[in-house]
Amino acid sequence: MILALVLGAIALPAASGLAAVALARRPAAAQGTSCALLCAGAALGVAAAAAVLAGGRLEAPGLALRLDALGACFLLPISLVSGAGAVFGLRYHPQAQAGAAAVRVQLFYGLAVAGMALLVAASHAVVFLVGWEVMALSNFFLVLIEHDRREVQRAAFLYLAATHVGTLALFAVFALLRQAAGSYDLAAMAGLPAAAGVGTRVFLLALLGFGLKAGLMPLHFWLPPAHAAAPSHVSALMSGVVVKTGVYGLLRVTGLFDGIPAWWGLALLAAGAVSAVLGVALALAQHDLKRLLAYHTVENVGIIALGAGLALLGRARGEPALVLLGLGGAALHVLNHALFKSLLFLGVGAVQHATGTRELDRLGGLARGMRTTAALFTLGAAAIAGLPPLNGFVSEWLVYLGFLSTLGGRDGFSFTAAGAPLLALVGGLAAACFAKVVGVAFLGSPRSPEAARAHEAPAAMLAPMAALAAGCAAVGLLPAAVVQPLARAAAAWSRLPAAALAGPAEEAAASAARVSLVAAALVALVAVAWAVRRRRLAAHPAAAPVETWSCGFAAPTARIQYTGSSFAELLLQRFSWAVPVRADAAPPRGLFPGPASHRTHVPDPVLDEVLVPAARGYGWLSGRARLLNVRRIQLQMLLVLATLVAVLAWGFVW
Amino acid sequence: MVTLLNVVVLLAAPPLVLGVVNRTKAIVAGRRGPPLLQAYSDLAKLLRKGAVYSRTTSWVFRAGPVVGLAAVASAGLLLAMGGAPALVSFGGDFVLFAYLLGLARFATALAALDTGSPFEGMGAAREVTFASLAEPALFLCLLVLARATGALSLTGMLGPALPAAWGHAAPALVLAAIGLFVVALAENARIPVDDPNTHLELTMIHEVMVLDHGGPDLAFILYGASMKLLLFGAILSRLVLGHGQGALAGEVLFLAGILAFAVGVGLVESFMARLRMIRVPQLLVGASVLSAFALVLLLR
Numbered sequence: 018m019i020l021a022l023v024l025g026a027i028a029l030p031a032a033s034g035l036a037a038v039a040l041a042r043r044p045a046a047a048q049g050t051s052c053a054l055l056c057a058g059a060a061l062g063v064a065a066a067a068a069v070l071a072g073g074r075l076e077a078p079g080l081a082l083r084l085d086a087l088g089a090c091f092l093l094p095i096s097l098v099s100g101a102g103a104v105f106g107l108r109y110h111p112q113a114q115a116g117a118a119a120v121r122v123q124l125f126y127g128l129a130v131a132g133m134a135l136l137v138a139a140s141h142a143v144v145f146l147v148g149w150e151v152m153a154l155s156n157f158f159l160v161l162i163e164h165d166r167r168e169v170q171r172a173a174f175l176y177l178a179a180t181h182v183g184t185l186a187l188f189a190v191f192a193l194l195r196q197a198a199g200s201y202d203l204a205a206m207a208g209l210p211a212a213a214g215v216g217t218r219v220f221l222l223a224l225l226g227f228g229l230k231a232g233l234m235p236l237h238f239w240l241p242p243a244h245a246a247a248p249s250h251v252s253a254l255m256s257g258v259v260v261k262t263g264v265y266g267l268l269r270v271t272g273l274f275d276g277i278p279a280w281w282g283l284a285l286l287a288a289g290a291v292s293a294v295l296g297v298a299l300a301l302a303q304h305d306l307k308r309l310l311a312y313h314t315v316e317n318v319g320i321i322a323l324g325a326g327l328a329l330l331g332r333a334r335g336e337p338a339l340v341l342l343g344l345g346g347a348a349l350h351v352l353n354h355a356l357f358k359s360l361l362f363l364g365v366g367a368v369q370h371a372t373g374t375r376e377l378d379r380l381g382g383l384a385r386g387m388r389t390t391a392a393l394f395t396l397g398a399a400a401i402a403g404l405p406p407l408n409g410f411v412s413e414w415l416v417y418l419g420f421l422s423t424l425g426g427r428d429g430f431s432f433t434a435a436g437a438p439l440l441a442l443v444g445g446l447a448a449a450c451f452a453k454v455v456g457v458a459f460l461g462s463p464r465s466p467e468a469a470r471a472h473e474a475p476a477a478m479l480a481p482m483a484a485l486a487a488g489c490a491a492v493g494l495l496p497a498a499v500v501q502p503l504a505r506a507a508a509a510w511s512r513l514p515a516a517a518l519a520g521p522a523e524e525a526a527a528s529a530a531r532v533s534l535v536a537a538a539l540v541a542l543v544a545v546a547w548a549v550r551r552r553r554l555a556a557h558p559a560a561a562p563v564e565t566w567s568c569g570f571a572a573p574t575a576r577i578q579y580t581g582s583s584f585a586e587l588l589l590q591r592f593s594w595a596v597p598v599r600a601d602a603a604p605p606r607g608l609f610p611g612p613a614s615h616r617t618h619v620p621d622p623v624l625d626e627v628l629v630p631a632a633r634g635y636g637w638l639s640g641r642a643r644l645l646n647v648r649r650i651q652l653q654m655l656l657v658l659a660t661l662v663a664v665l666a667w668g669f670v671w
Numbered sequence: 672m673v674t675l676l677n678v679v680v681l682l683a684a685p686p687l688v689l690g691v692v693n694r695t696k697a698i699v700a701g702r703r704g705p706p707l708l709q710a711y712s713d714l715a716k717l718l719r720k721g722a723v724y725s726r727t728t729s730w731v732f733r734a735g736p737v738v739g740l741a742a743v744a745s746a747g748l749l750l751a752m753g754g755a756p757a758l759v760s761f762g763g764d765f766v767l768f769a770y771l772l773g774l775a776r777f778a779t780a781l782a783a784l785d786t787g788s789p790f791e792g793m794g795a796a797r798e799v800t801f802a803s804l805a806e807p808a809l810f811l812c813l814l815v816l817a818r819a820t821g822a823l824s825l826t827g828m829l830g831p832a833l834p835a836a837w838g839h840a841a842p843a844l845v846l847a848a849i850g851l852f853v854v855a856l857a858e859n860a861r862i863p864v865d866d867p868n869t870h871l872e873l874t875m876i877h878e879v880m881v882l883d884h885g886g887p888d889l890a891f892i893l894y895g896a897s898m899k900l901l902l903f904g905a906i907l908s909r910l911v912l913g914h915g916q917g918a919l920a921g922e923v924l925f926l927a928g929i930l931a932f933a934v935g936v937g938l939v940e941s942f943m944a945r946l947r948m949i950r951v952p953q954l955l956v957g958a959s960v961l962s963a964f965a966l967v968l969l970l971r
Contacts (some may be wrong), residue, residue: 410767547737
């Protein structure tokens with residue numbers, strides 16, 4: 018039964034892409050068919066994941082397929098987000114207008130989804146890698162959809178280089194595992210001793226290979242340009258779930274080992290902390306909405322890595338409670354981030370559809386023209402900032418609980434609890450950043466004619482956003498329901514007996530029930546306060562609207578409003594050591610000043626400050642080296658001879 | 672019965688705290704000052720009035736005060752008021768407490784940005800900036816409490832285990848209490864971070880965000896702000912004075928603590944000038960460092 022569901026969840030998305038190609042002559046029918054197939058596959062995927070999370074299990078060694086609760090935690094968001102994105106694409110990127118570009122989107126979108134579903138259900142390393150490469154290459158073509166733009170070509174090439182470096186590391190990971198376990202079967206690899214030299218090598222290579230895909234800082238450099246280049250519903254898929262396959266791989270591989278050393282956990286905690294803090298700081302500095310959301314993905318992957326690091330630490334120290342809270346927080350944040358990040362990307366898609374721009378400082382006042390989009394986007398923003406009563410709070414709270422549970426120890430590990438204030442800083446910064454996004458894009462007055470003309474998105478675009486928002490609210494209001502599935506995932510990952518995790522899970526479920534009590538109280542109090550306000554105001558005739566008070570300034574314009582850059586400036590001063598803001602200013606001069614301008618630009622600290630200069634230096638160096646040997650044939654021969662002699666000498670001496 | 676008392680204190684006491692602060696300031700300045708219960712009359716007056724809205728604003732502006740008040744009141748459910756235990760308590764509930772205050776701030780900041788006024792945008796930017804620096808300090812203080820008492824819920828941290836904790840970890844708790852007091856001043860927009868009495872919009876933080884609100888909306892904002900002050904006072908009162916034996920003694924001790932907190936805020940406000948805006952982050956980072964040091968004292 019589950020096997021059929023999983024096979025459907027892999028095959029139907031793959032078929033959806035082919036349908037778009039086969040029916041390319043009749044674009045509307047092609048896209049409709051393709052979307053229907055994808056949604057059917059997504060529904061099967063959700064059903065399979067739900068069955069496994071409810072206690073079922075899929076073992077099909079003949080087909081090299083296996084789905085446990087850990088895999089199901091990833092199959093669920095893959096299915097939900099891919100379905101929502103496909104429906105959104107019907108109106109956002111219609112094949113009837115976009116033509117060949119839309120066919121390419123359909124084809125590679127379906128293939129990417131199929132690849133991801135295959136890799137989370139793979140029980141054989143080679144099948145895993147096949148799914149991985151199908152996904153990675155489809156993503157390359159998805160980034161390259163608008164291939165006539167120069168920055169898109171650059172982003173796609175950067176992505177391709179990064180993903181292949183990652184794949185190279187993964188080949189090494191699985192070759193080493195094969196050598197140690199004697200089989201490519203993931204189940205046969207389980208229980209390898211981590212203390213042996215192979216453990217360290219596998220962990221470091223996996224951190225490189227999977228960390229590149231997940232966008233862990235400093236391996237995130239390819240992510241913002243790639244996610245900004247694709248159409249919005251594709252960005253939603255990439256940011257929402259594709260990066261999570263990196264998290265999945267890292268969890269899958271670390272879960273194979275026994276006797277995990279504590280430094281694995283600490284290394285992941287350190288990487289997560291850097292990603293979370295610098296990811297959100299860089300996001301604050303952005304004014305392109307999609308780049309901003311992409312940097313938030315780096316931040317959220319950091320939070321997931323913090324949870325995973327705690328879980329590893331729990332394994333190392335034999336504390337089931339820490340395993341449950343860390344892995345539970347990480348796995349739930351994978352789902353939550355998929356829900357709200359794709360909601361936000363689709364929201365940006367709706368904004369771009371309505372105004373033609375995603376430049377934050379050209380927007381404003383959209384809440385009036387696009388009421389529903391604004392409401393859904395605000396909900397997503399509150400969720401990603403971790404505010405109750407939404408889902409982001411629940412997963413972050415589990416990670417907090419993990420940090421707190423290290424507090425009671427009597428050895429140096431209790432210092433791990435310092436992660437809690439760090440997470441609080443990240444939460445505060447994320448709230449600041451999304452106050453900026455919502456405030457500048459949707460509130461106030463329009464900053465450009467395009468923003469003033471903005472129209473509401475069609476229902477076919479709003480419906481998937483509403484579904485994702487409903488998911489955010491459901492997890493936030495009823496967190497106790499997710500604890501048991503998370504305990505199953507933790508058991509599947511750690512191979513601890515379910516009984517060891519039952520106690521901590523029960524405790525977490527009881528606390529989660531109280532969280533939903535407070536969430537319910539919050540909703541009720543909002544309703545009461547709103548009713549009081551309405552009754553009070555009903556007693557008075559509605560006063561005519563007036564201008565906003567601008568301290569006596571009689572002719573306020575939209576341009577005097579705080580922009581995104583000015584909103585973030587005060588905070589960015591605190592991060593000037595990591596986030597370089599380059600300003601290009603021509604201030605007004607003289608008694609009768611002419612036009613003045615001020616432009617800011619934030620280079621990525623890894624890509625623009627390290628990698629590009631390094632690559633340029635390497636290019637310069639190799640240019641020099643070439644000059645040396647092509648000038649004279651004699652010189653070249655001499656070099657060959659000298660090398661030969663050196664190699665021979667080296668051979669003799671050693 | 673005792674639980675009901677909890678709700679009554681949470682709902683009824685906030686404006687009184689504001690009255691005590693203002694009275695203290697008046698006495699120190701040699702003025703007569705407004706009556707102790709002035710804030711109640713202000714709220715009643717505002718609730719009777721209608722509201723005027725700017726043409727720029729949308730539903731977000733109207734929802735801001737409502738969500739802000741509801742969030743602060745829900746946070747109040749997690750705290751023990753007086754002799755009564757908290758209505759809801761669980762391990763890690765202080766995270767929820769802090770994030771509910773964060774929700775209130777988020778709603779207020781969005782409402783401010785909805786007016787399209789540069790001054791309100793400025794206030795919102797300052798508020799979120801200083802809040803994101805105050806947040807780690809608050810968590811560090813609460814971690815100190817959690818480590819000293821071995822409890823992870825607010826009720827447990829401020830409950831029966833506290834006297835013993837004062838016995839073996841007094842220096843750390845003193846540092847945490849100082850840190851918490853600084854956070855309380857910053858979170859509640861008091862001097863030296865923000866001046867609730869200032870008349871120049873350019874220098875305001877919290878006040879400038881609510882310039883365009885009026886009538887019931889403003890009443891909600893004032894009430895929510897005073898409730899937030901009460902919540903921080905409640906934590907500090909419990910931390911310093913303990914919880915007392917029995918419901919009545921607990922109640923008396925609690926009210927005495929709240930009064931002392933309000934007088935303390937009033938005294939700080941009377942004897943200090945507000946800091947330059949550029950110094951505020953240093954103050955908050957200082958509070959973080961202080962409480963981090965307290966945590967190190969306990970963890971070493």
